[in-house]
Amino acid sequence: MIISIASGKGGTGKTLVATSLALALKDSQKVRLLDCDVEEPNDHVFLKTNISGSEPVFIPVPKIDEAKCTRCGQCAEVCAFNAIAVLGEHVLTFPQLCHGCGACSYLCPEKAISEEKREMGVVEWGGADGIDFVQGKLTVGEAMAPPVIRTAKRHTDSDGISIIDSPPGTSCPVVESIEGSDFCLLVTEPTPFGLNDLVLAVGTVRQLGIACGVVLNRAGVGDNSVEDYCRRENIPILLTIPLDTEIARLYSRGITLVEGMPEWKDKFVGLFEGIKEIVDARSRSLKR
Amino acid sequence: MREVVVLSGKGGTGKTSIVGSLAALASGKVLADCDVDAADLHLLLSPSVKQENEFWSGQVAQIDEAKCTQCGLCQELCRFDAIKDYKVDPIACEGCGFCSHICPEEAITMRENMSGHWFVSDTKYGPLVHARLGIAQENSGKLVAQVRQEARRIAEEQGLEYIISDGPPGIGCPVISSLSGASLALMVTEPTLSGIHDLERVLGVCRHFGVPAMVCINKYDLNEENTRRIEDYCRSQEIKLAAKIPFDNAVTEAIVRGVPVVEYADGAVSREIEGLWDVISHP
Numbered sequence: 345m346i347i348s349i350a351s352g353k354g355g356t357g358k359t360l361v362a363t364s365l366a367l368a369l370k371d372s373q374k375v376r377l378l379d380c381d382v383e384e385p386n387d388h389v390f391l392k393t394n395i396s397g398s399e400p401v402f403i404p405v406p407k408i409d410e411a412k413c414t415r416c417g418q419c420a421e422v423c424a425f426n427a428i429a430v431l432g433e434h435v436l437t438f439p440q441l442c443h444g445c446g447a448c449s450y451l452c453p454e455k456a457i458s459e460e461k462r463e464m465g466v467v468e469w470g471g472a473d474g475i476d477f478v479q480g481k482l483t484v485g486e487a488m489a490p491p492v493i494r495t496a497k498r499h500t501d502s503d504g505i506s507i508i509d510s511p512p513g514t515s516c517p518v519v520e521s522i523e524g525s526d527f528c529l530l531v532t533e534p535t536p537f538g539l540n541d542l543v544l545a546v547g548t549v550r551q552l553g554i555a556c557g558v559v560l561n562r563a564g565v566g567d568n569s570v571e572d573y574c575r576r577e578n579i580p581i582l583l584t585i586p587l588d589t590e591i592a593r594l595y596s597r598g599i600t601l602v603e604g605m606p607e608w609k610d611k612f613v614g615l616f617e618g619i620k621e622i623v624d625a626r627s628r629s630l631k632r
Numbered sequence: 633m634r635e636v637v638v639l640s641g642k643g644g645t646g647k648t649s650i651v652g653s654l655a656a657l658a659s660g661k662v663l664a665d666c667d668v669d670a671a672d673l674h675l676l677l678s679p680s681v682k683q684e685n686e687f688w689s690g691q692v693a694q695i696d697e698a699k700c701t702q703c704g705l706c707q708e709l710c711r712f713d714a715i716k717d718y719k720v721d722p723i724a725c726e727g728c729g730f731c732s733h734i735c736p737e738e739a740i741t742m743r744e745n746m747s748g749h750w751f752v753s754d755t756k757y758g759p760l761v762h763a764r765l766g767i768a769q770e771n772s773g774k775l776v777a778q779v780r781q782e783a784r785r786i787a788e789e790q791g792l793e794y795i796i797s798d799g800p801p802g803i804g805c806p807v808i809s810s811l812s813g814a815s816l817a818l819m820v821t822e823p824t825l826s827g828i829h830d831l832e833r834v835l836g837v838c839r840h841f842g843v844p845a846m847v848c849i850n851k852y853d854l855n856e857e858n859t860r861r862i863e864d865y866c867r868s869q870e871i872k873l874a875a876k877i878p879f880d881n882a883v884t885e886a887i888v889r890g891v892p893v894v895e896y897a898d899g900a901v902s903r904e905i906e907g908l909w910d911v912i913s914h915p
Contacts, residue, residue, distance in 0.1 A: 355645060356643075359826065386642070445711055445728035451734070482804060484836035485836070485837060513669035523723075540670070551768045597825065
């Protein structure tokens with residue numbers, strides 16, 4: 345089963361939920377945690393990771409053989425991302441704009457374009473506190489997160505439980521991370537900001553046809569608008585975590601909730617059971 | 633004209649609350665919400681929308697089933713796995729157009745994609761340019777560029793001294809699009825190990841693009857040891873520490889009321905943000 349953890353708004357507690365859920369389940373399940381927030385991966389801050397392997401993430405970018413090139417301009421014309429320009433006698437490439445689609449090299453009538461690899465990030469894997477751990481890291485200064493996320497997700501474990509920690513937002517990196525999940529857990533907080541961004545995130549999740557539920561974090565401040573919205577939209581609130589200075593302090597020191605307050609382990613196991621019930625019911629109704 | 637962009641790396645550190653308060657403190661500015669994925673600034677500024685524009689960006693492949701002979705070449709060549717069973721998955725489609733160029737039957741065309749909206753609004757604090765990216769859309773970086781361009785146009789037209797932008801979290805495409813060419817990046821961080829880790833990465837992006845940065849520590853009293861680490865780090869990197877804001881529930885209460893915290897509470901939080909604006913506006 346693949347469970348992704350997402351949120352529209354940043355800083356609502358995705359990492360807290362992902363790490364504690366993974367650790368709470370490790371005694372009863374085979375658990376793999378994949379940190380797909382490749383712009384700012386933080387799970388490793390909370391876990392004692394032991395990285396045993398890694399692979400660089402490349403994007404294929406064009407390399408022009410000036411001797412063969414006739415400056416016909418076909419490559420510049422087909423490139424949808426303005427990553428090639430022909431200026432007089434010169435062909436300029438802008439590797440940072442290239443999406444690696446391969447159109448230019450395939451369509452060059454002179455076969456003057458080959459592809460070379462440009463590194464834009466890395467995917468690492470290993471163990472962490474008794475679970476399997478995978479993380480993607482986008483190189484600082486690089487813009488495109490999806491290829492790094494795609495590479496990290498190839499390490500999803502189809503047998504056990506894979507937990508995917510997603511980036512915040514609602515656009516392409518989020519879609520790339522949560523696509524293919526059996527369930528998406530949306531972490532939010534009970535404020536107008538939390539509600540506004542939850543509504544957007546629910547839109548994305550529903551567009552992808554993924555079942556979802558909510559974790560309400562920092563409950564006790566703010567208002568009831570998130571709960572009202574969830575009731576109206578029939579979205580289950582599967583776990584509520586109160587606003588608690590002690591929880592915030594543990595988080596600030598890089599200590600997971602289940603490690604710092606072991607009484608939370610059962611609550612995260614309960615969260616998983618809630619998810620499993622929904623996923624099972626859904627697969628039964630699909631079979632019918 | 634000076635353009636100040638507020639970033640953080642890590643989400644939820646308080647960017648929008650601080651931008652909302654700077655909106656109330658600064659005079660002669662246009663406001664820009666560059667977090668087009670999950671825009672929240674409008675919730676503090678009660679804008680009245682004056683102008684709504686469609687944002688057309690990028691393309692999506694479309695297969696004409698009548699012409700398609702199911703030869704499979706497009707599926708084989710698409711590197712984004714966006715064509716399955718001779719059908720295009722519009723979410724996976726990167727919009728590169730490769731398939732449309734190679735289809736032997738010319739059965740594939742690229743259609744323009746409406747991927748969001750952007751708005752120009754009036755607020756009691758001045759003009760606000762904001763946007764909403766469509767559900768599960770790409771090109772957030774281009775929408776950010778559109779928002780910035782409009783904000784700049786308004787600032788020039790009205791002779792405004794500042795553009796103050798609320799940036800997105802992370803370090804990728806929309807962050808780079810918000811940051812490049814700005815006069816100053818204000819980093820809002822929190823004294824947590826993840827906050828520090830993410831701050832270091834986003835400061836790396838500022839260095840990469842040559843934008844000067846300042847740091848503001850929000851909820852600094854949550855972990856004073858980590859706050860000292862951030863102070864030491866800023867000193868070692870010669871980055872100015874512009875403010876230390878204490879934790880106060882008033883910040884959340886102001887969000888619930890839908891007003892900038894400096895207009896809601898008189899306490900230490902408001903005084904620190906006033907000092908922060910002083911530092912930014914007197915470089």
